[in-house]
Amino acid sequence: MDYLSDKIFLERSIEAAALKPIRKELSLSEFQIEGNDKIVIDGQPIKISPQAFAKLLKRLRIPPAFATRFLEDFGEDGLKQLMTMLKGSKSSKNDTRVTLLANPKTMVIDDILPAGTAAISNEAFMDFSTGIIDKYDLKPTQFGTDELGGVVINTINDRNMFEIEGMKDENFYGGVTFSNVPGEGLVVSPFLERLVCTNGMTSRMHEDTYKLSSLDPETVNEFNGSMADLASIGFQPMGLFNNVRKASMTQASLSEAYYAVNLLMKLSPKAVTYDYMQRYIPTYRMEKAYEDYSNPVREMKKNQLRTANAGMTVYDVVNGMTNFASNDQNPLLNDFARADIMKAAGKLLNKASYDFDSIVTTDPFAMGNIMSSSEMRAIRGDS
Numbered sequence: 001m002d003y004l005s006d007k008i009f010l011e012r013s014i015e016a017a018a019l020k021p022i023r024k025e026l027s028l029s030e031f032q033i034e035g036n037d038k039i040v041i042d043g044q045p046i047k048i049s050p051q052a053f054a055k056l057l058k059r060l061r062i063p064p065a066f067a068t069r070f071l072e073d074f075g076e077d078g079l080k081q082l083m084t085m086l087k088g089s090k091s092s093k094n095d096t097r098v099t100l101l102a103n104p105k106t107m108v109i110d111d112i113l114p115a116g117t118a119a120i121s122n123e124a125f126m127d128f129s130t131g132i133i134d135k136y137d138l139k140p141t142q143f144g145t146d147e148l149g150g151v152v153i154n155t156i157n158d159r160n161m162f163e164i165e166g167m168k169d170e171n172f173y174g175g176v177t178f179s180n181v182p183g184e185g186l187v188v189s190p191f192l193e194r195l196v197c198t199n200g201m202t203s204r205m206h207e208d209t210y211k212l213s214s215l216d217p218e219t220v221n222e223f224n225g226s227m228a229d230l231a232s233i234g235f236q237p238m239g240l241f242n243n244v245r246k247a248s249m250t251q252a253s254l255s256e257a258y259y260a261v262n263l264l265m266k267l268s269p270k271a272v273t274y275d276y277m278q279r280y281i282p283t284y285r286m287e288k289a290y291e292d293y294s295n296p297v298r299e300m301k302k303n304q305l306r307t308a309n310a311g312m313t314v315y316d317v318v319n320g321m322t323n324f325a326s327n328d329q330n331p332l333l334n335d336f337a338r339a340d341i342m343k344a345a346g347k348l349l350n351k352a353s354y355d356f357d358s359i360v361t362t363d364p365f366a367m368g369n370i371m372s373s374s375e376m377r378a379i380r381g382d383s
Contacts, residue, residue, distance in 0.1 A: 098115055122149060177190070257283055
């Protein structure tokens, strides 16, 4: 694994600290909706991204599918009237306030958050995270920013290599991911690096993750105690071990494989093709295997995809995602996107239950029924 040099880390720290997303808090009654891509504030039309528009629909309790059908049937003016009516109704009952986040480069509103969402400045975040990194001599491996002012830093502790009991030829380094992203706040979570291929993954298991809404002395002191405990065990994410073992012994479903490859596509540069992703999650080969058994995947329903074997374990799928995030050489895949994919991989690994958890693979009646034909006729009451 290549670590970021002190020079690069300092340059990115300065860049991150200077990032200041445009935030504006206002009530629903203070802006007008002009279709699905524009709102008006104080007479000024402002573009709104599809993601932000979806958040606005959610705030107004309008299902996206309903909004799409309404737009198709009644056009943009009809949708505008519907949303304005619902916005007015909601405002009259409770003048709900929201926080608009705009991209400072494009001036497009890219997100809508609840009012009062905790916001720690990137300057304060950098002071905080750098202090922890220096104190425990953590090695930065990725350092990324996005246009809305989000910052993420992945670090490892390379002085303590460890194994997970029951897993052969698997060695890891533990570490920490620091992130400060609008809508999430300052989050510190375990980072795990698999040494055989330097795949990195961020885990956000509840018991191992710390969310800080402020940096007051009491909060920081409490966090420092938890960080000291983690350092005392070499930054090993203990809560993650059982999931890693379990994932390595559980077959992934087609649904989980498609979830993974679709996430890779969503979080990757637009130039990356679905065909290219086959080197990480080979869904084409899975589909071919089912075609050979005259059971086309395209004809399966969602519940069937959850019970269809992908021919890979969950651990294989997770590592396909982290291999892409850690090692793919695409120059357009920046560190922020890589960290997003690592976080998504951790989310898959830490699912409350995998699809195949609920499938009983034992079939004691594969060679025949529990009773003979004559006994079955007697049960049925056949003469």
